[in-house]
Amino acid sequence: MSPLFERLGVRYPLFQGGMAWVAEAHLVAAVSEAGGLGIIGAGHAPASYVQAQIQAVKARTDRPFGVNVMLLSPFVEEVIDVVVAEHVAVVTTGAGDPARYLSRLQQAGAIVLPVVPSVALAKRMARAGVDGVIAEGMESGGHIGSMTTMALVPQVVDAVDLPVIAAGGIADGRGLAAALMLGASGVQMGTRFLSASETQIHAHYKQAVVKAKDVDTLVTGKYVGHAARVLKNPMSRNYLKLEKSLALSGATDLSAVEALGNGSLRKAVQDGDEQTGSFMAGQISGLVHQVEPAAAIIADVMTGAQALLQGSPMAEQVTPR
Numbered sequence: 001m002s003p004l005f006e007r008l009g010v011r012y013p014l015f016q017g018g019m020a021w022v023a024e025a026h027l028v029a030a031v032s033e034a035g036g037l038g039i040i041g042a043g044h045a046p047a048s049y050v051q052a053q054i055q056a057v058k059a060r061t062d063r064p065f066g067v068n069v070m071l072l073s074p075f076v077e078e079v080i081d082v083v084v085a086e087h088v089a090v091v092t093t094g095a096g097d098p099a100r101y102l103s104r105l106q107q108a109g110a111i112v113l114p115v116v117p118s119v120a121l122a123k124r125m126a127r128a129g130v131d132g133v134i135a136e137g138m139e140s141g142g143h144i145g146s147m148t149t150m151a152l153v154p155q156v157v158d159a160v161d162l163p164v165i166a167a168g169g170i171a172d173g174r175g176l177a178a179a180l181m182l183g184a185s186g187v188q189m190g191t192r193f194l195s196a197s198e199t200q201i202h203a204h205y206k207q208a209v210v211k212a213k214d215v216d217t218l219v220t221g222k223y224v225g226h227a228a229r230v231l232k233n234p235m236s237r238n239y240l241k242l243e244k245s246l247a248l249s250g251a252t253d254l255s256a257v258e259a260l261g262n263g264s265l266r267k268a269v270q271d272g273d274e275q276t277g278s279f280m281a282g283q284i285s286g287l288v289h290q291v292e293p294a295a296a297i298i299a300d301v302m303t304g305a306q307a308l309l310q311g312s313p314m315a316e317q318v319t320p321r
Contacts, residue, residue, distance in 0.1 A: 002185040004132055004163035008064050008089060008111065011035035012302055013186025014176070015134070015165055016193050016294075018068020018092055019142065019280070020044070021269040022201055023193075025056035027294060030198040032063035034295035035302075039066040039092060047078035054086045064089040071096025084108040092134060095143070099128040106131070113165065117145020122156045122164075132163035134188055139169030141191050141282035143228045144219065150182070157183035171284040173304020180309070189301070191282040196294040202272030205279055208233075212285035220261075220278075223247035224254050231279040235264055239278075 005013050014036040016023065020043025028038030040053045050067065057065050067088050069079055072095040080101050083091055091098075091105050093114040098105075105112050111131045116122045122133045135156040137149025145152075149168040157164050166179035167188035179187045193199060194209045208231055220236055221227040223243045230236045243257045261278065268277030 002163060004111070004185050008037065010037045010064055012298065013180075014298060014301060015039060015066075015092075015167075015186065015188035017140075017167065017188050017190030018042070018066065019190050019194075020068075020070065021265055022199060023068070024200055025053050025060060026198045026200050027193060027196055028053075028065050029057045029060035030196065030294040031193070031298070032057070032065045033061045034298045036294075036298050037064060037066060037090060039068050039090065041068050042073065042079050043070050044073045044075070045079075046075045047082045050079050051082045051086065054082070054088060066090030066092055068092045068094060069098070070094055071098060080104065083110065097124075097128070098130070102129055113163075115167070116156065117147060117152070119152075119155050119159045122160050126160040126162055130162070132165065132185070133160065134165040134167050135184070136188070137166075137168030138219075138229070139283040140167055141194075141217070141229050141280040141285075143221075143226060144168075145227075149179075153179060153182045153184055169282060169284050171282075171287045171301075173301050173306070173308060175284075176301055176305040177308040180305070191284050192288055192297055192301075193294065194281060195288050195291050196297060197291055198294050201269045204272030204274055205268055205277075206291055208274070208279050209281050209285050209288050210290060212281065212288070214283065214286040216285060217281060217283055224257055228278075228280065229282060231281050231285065233274055233277070233279060235260070235276045235278055 012035045016031040016038050018039035018041040020041040023041035028040050031038035042050045067083050091110045091112050113132045114125050115134045115136050135153045137152050138144040153166045163185040165186050165188050166184035170187045170189050171192040176187050216232050217229050219227050219229050220239045239260050264278035267273040268279045
């Protein structure tokens, strides 16, 4: 087991992605109980919601878990206060630089791992003093960079003397084994857990992921910034068409695009709205075939990786216990 996961006291080298509106107490506790690291998605939620989720996880498990902090959230200061007060074991960050909060979080005992889409940002975070990085490729669902996981992970591993968690396009034991061979200490999976029975999202969302094929995602926001990978549906197609037309016309007023996207993720998660909801999911959706408990997902990933790594020293990291 890598030093990072030994330090965490987590049985398996597997993080569950901190997906906004998706990763809440039921899923997070189930993942941590099964030997992975569950991560609450704070998103743009107020601190009171995040604290309630933390306390709900603590009521369900005594295993370590984390919180993903969206640094562009209007509530980020209050969320950091809550995370520090609650002594959360792991903090992953996105959409910004966590440097200003780093010492407070680490003094409170948190291991801090920002999500990075490039080698340059990984180096910058290493200089800031983070405990590791999550190198996320463009195959992942939600907001993405421009490099693939296969290209990004080994370059980040070579660039920083820190634990690297691989993310993007990983859904089974083959992905975990490949990530370890690339030099990663473990993996983060998001899309596979959308189909977990504990995940409290609308049934339409789960079925959309289960039914998806390899070509059933597209990237919105690439013409106006904030690229995000989502499943194809009327909303995502309309969004892409509108933003492309605005970009080609040279328009500077993007309010129409913003209005179309506002609340769209909530509509998918809570309402299962297949017309106007934004169903964030990764390219790996085509490998997700059924709704099943989080423990079954983790067991499948671990046993699959062990079979592939049999005889390799890395097999010790993934052997089910």
